[in-house]
Amino acid sequence: MITPPHRTALLTGITGFLGPYVAAALRADGWSVRAALRRPIGDLPACDGSVLVGDLGGATDWTDALVGIDAVVHLAGRAHRPPAVQLAEQDLYFETNTAGTIHLAQAAAAAGVRNFVFISSIAVNGVSTDGRAPFRESDAPAPQSIYGRTKAAAEDGLGEVAVKTGMAVTAIRPPMIYGANAKGSFRILSRAVTAHVPLPFGMIRNRRAFVAAENVASFISFRLERPGHGMETYIVSDEEQISTAEFSRRIGRALGRNVLLLPVPEKALGFVLRVAGATHLIESILHSLVVDTGKIDRSGWRPAVSLDQGLLLALGKTPPK
Template sequence: MILVTGATGFVGSALCAELEARGLPFRAASRSPRPGCIGVGELGEATDWSAALAGVDRVVHLAARVHVMKERAADPLAEFRRTNVAGTLRLARQAAAAGVRRFVFTSSIKVNGEETQPGRPFTADDPPAPQDPYGVSKLEAEQGLLELGRSSGMEVVVLRPPLVYGPGVQANFRSMLRWVRRGVPLPLGAVDNRRTLVALDNLVDLLIACLEHPGAAQQVLLAGDGEDLSTPDLLRRVAAALGTRARLVPVPPALLSTAAMLVGQGAVARRLCGSLQLDLGKTRRLLGWTPRVGIDEALRETARDFIQSGG
């Protein structure tokens, strides 16, 4: 039996659907009880997981306090630590005590850092360099889990994905879909960067591989689509998936970054203009894994869902 936490979220709901399609028994858990989903309350150091863990031998932990653009907490790091560190380790300790064999933790590429230099992608074994409270909390959770795995014998797998897209995607990716579909001129035509993304189908497939493959135990692995895109290339391929053309204006990236900083959007400009590449060599080598779907197919599915949902 597989326990999936955060089962009603973007990734969790897709993972549960795929586990069901493959005939793999699972139990879904979320903050509040819902049909087919056990409620466990807030994720923290006092959460009682005993009912959710009964009969479980593997866990995929997706529940977390997620990274937000406009943080309102007075002490963001304390809030992230309460949920992402203390809450995660509370679940893991109870899982080990209950005899769970494998614990798959969905972390974030933010543990590695925010940006890569040209031709120097992040690897799974690079020294961590998180630059915000969310990334710090994910790193601390990883460290605690791997130590618990060594002391308890429970197999821990850490998976660090980059930005995830697919049917139902929200936030900035959905805004990009909306801009492209409406034909909004975008000042990104001169950007020359490379970024790794991961399609929802590919991430779900990799999570299941992490649950099952013996080579994943006690490893930190990276996720991705296996093809890196520049921001202009991504916009053109999104436009093709939407059945339109991207309207790209070639504004020099330095000018774009300066303008963005003046209006308080420097972080957004860095993501649009900077590179963030991931080397999937370790994931491929240890698990024999290759991405299940290509980027264009995944973007077509994303665009179809976006249009059908009234985007």
């Protein structure tokens, strides 16, 4: 029996929602996982070791963290917040998400790392596909938020690093990621369904892409085995793309609950959201966000779980075999 070579990946963002999924997928594929931490925390059963690096930015010292590293998986970053918060913290967003990412990639290349995977966002493409073709990797970036602009700028910088150093870089643009302990819209929606709260989505006829955390982790592991050359960008999603109303029904099905969808006109619902100061939710609830899966399909990767299986896992249920 041939023993596979020892490989170590440096993982940022282990304490975030996606981190444990990625660490588990990497270890299942034979990687040792070293977590880069901002501050000391308790046990990390999903990792084989950790190193303190402090805050993520353009001056972070990665010297010790990158010793003996074969690949970097960069999940950490300043995530979605309401537009007013993003505007107030614009400099911090760019320092963390853009300067921090590019600096890490430069340090990794200098340390001899040959493979770098970056979690970007579909926000680089924009917020809606209403009246247009599905989003593709080849689209000109059209971010509508500071968060999206920081991710787009990070991708630009990573492309330059890949050209100058020869390091293979993969940028992954997921739509809304759902899974156990997910925050944001998925948590709100699943709690509402659990509590039998009527939802005003009965007249919504949009289509949206979603992706299970297990599928994002699966694709990251897939790319580490097939890094290619230069920089490649992939939009990763589940195979099904469905309406907000249907997504709510699927959550209900996973929970064994009927979902009451009230027939509220879209314009009326949009008006209520604006009055309530929740304009940032209008896109994710009312508008379409459809993605072209052609490139991901041609890569040879297939989702680890279906949408229904992913929802069962996210809600603490066991999918049928």
